[in-house]
Amino acid sequence: DTGVSQDPRHKITKRGQNVTFRCDPISEHNRLYWYRQTLGQGPEFLTYFQNEAQLEKSRLLSDRFSAERPKGSFSTLEIQRTEQGDSAMYLCASSSSGPSTDTQYFGPGTRLTVL
């Protein structure tokens, strides 16, 4: 399967713990996005990478959140000192900057539950 993959698919953690999620985009895609989605809402943009450069961060991304894409391939999203309000689905998407720009392909998401 050459689609976007995310790991883990589910994460249950206690409040105050740190968690890290991984996203592997479609290999030829240079753009990578992280979103957060809660029940009944559309995905909310968190951050955007073009290659290894993080070009945009939402104000939703507090200082407890950090994302990296060190070699311009996979990306990680870390949440430090988790809070119950962090419980959500975290989605990763990738796209290319070629002729079919803007079409994003999503991974299956990581569902985070903070107890």
Add this chain to the structure above:
Amino acid sequence: RKEVEQDPGPFNVPEGATVAFNCTYSNSASQSFFWYRQDCRKEPKLLMSVYSSGNEDGRFTAQLNRASQYISLLIRDSKLSDSATYLCVVNIQASKIIFGSGTRLSIRP
């Protein structure tokens, strides 16, 4: 006002019916537009892009009205498998992509 607004529904229609959704956006600099479909507890999947001239893909027709800043999706001859949430997506630039909250559609036999 939200940047992208959709009627949340739910729309509950019989199989075979035609159903239409609208989505409005506030930023006139928006560049590209899409409809995504999301099944329960699954990731969004691209349904179709929306072009100024309007476009059709089988039973699905998408329209864009830049003057009035809205996008529409028409589903003809609806099937049970069309039951899902439909998300309107507006790209202002590569780093600014806004999703609507989605419109829930339920098709009944």
